[in-house]
Amino acid sequence: MTTPERPGQTWLTRLRAVLDRAREDIDVILEKDPAPKSKWEVLLYPHIHALWTYRVAHWFYQRDRTFTARALSMLGRLTSGIEIHPGAQIGRRFFIDHGSAVVIGETVRIGDDVMLYHQVTLGSVGWWRDRLREPGEARHPTLEDGVIVGTNASILGPIVIGAHSVIGAHAVVLKSVPPMSHVSAQPNPQSSDEARSPAVSSADSEAAVTSR
Numbered sequence: 001m002t003t004p005e006r007p008g009q010t011w012l013t014r015l016r017a018v019l020d021r022a023r024e025d026i027d028v029i030l031e032k033d034p035a036p037k038s039k040w041e042v043l044l045y046p047h048i049h050a051l052w053t054y055r056v057a058h059w060f061y062q063r064d065r066t067f068t069a070r071a072l073s074m075l076g077r078l079t080s081g082i083e084i085h086p087g088a089q090i091g092r093r094f095f096i097d098h099g100s101a102v103v104i105g106e107t108v109r110i111g112d113d114v115m116l117y118h119q120v121t122l123g124s125v126g127w128w129r130d131r132l133r134e135p136g137e138a139r140h141p142t143l144e145d146g147v148i149v150g151t152n153a154s155i156l157g158p159i160v161i162g163a164h165s166v167i168g169a170h171a172v173v174l175k176s177v178p179p180m181s182h183v184s185a186q187p188n189p190q191s192s193d194e195a196r197s198p199a200v201s202s203a204d205s206e207a208a209v210t211s212r
Helices: 007-032 046-062 066-080
Strands: 121-123 154-156 181-185 207-211
Touching: 007 046, 046 066
Parallel strands: 121 154
Antiparallel strands: 181 207
């Protein structure tokens, strides 16, 4: 027969789990970003402030203490420039490089080993469509395991980005894509040849999807 844990042991187990997850968060940054020279330097990353504040806010959100959750979310935004709604669900080893101006909506679902760059929006397609959805229905995207989203990309609506896909910089994605896809921004066909660039395109451009 298994011996039940004492209350002190339960809290100790939870604390160890929290510390293990925090170490994992730090290790991911050291693995993916060559800039920091020590673990102490990683603690200054905006991503760390936003992620750890989100986890506390999410705990309150799950217990219907939404005012406290949103207050913590606002604190995370003020200290990091990253806005993560406390209702979002985020997997392990998540990393936002640079982090400024990232927005993650309430019903976003993010798998493990996902990486975002700065100015990424994981949002809805607009309140005029969302008000027609059933209560509790997803309004925001799902990113499966191993997805990478480039700078200033927008993924909008209740769509699914398949595992290990890459969303290129400045892409606007409005439809689901299969696993192992590469989505790149396409120049606005109405723009002049001089204004077109393979790396930068207008916000109203369409995205091209290719398999990797």
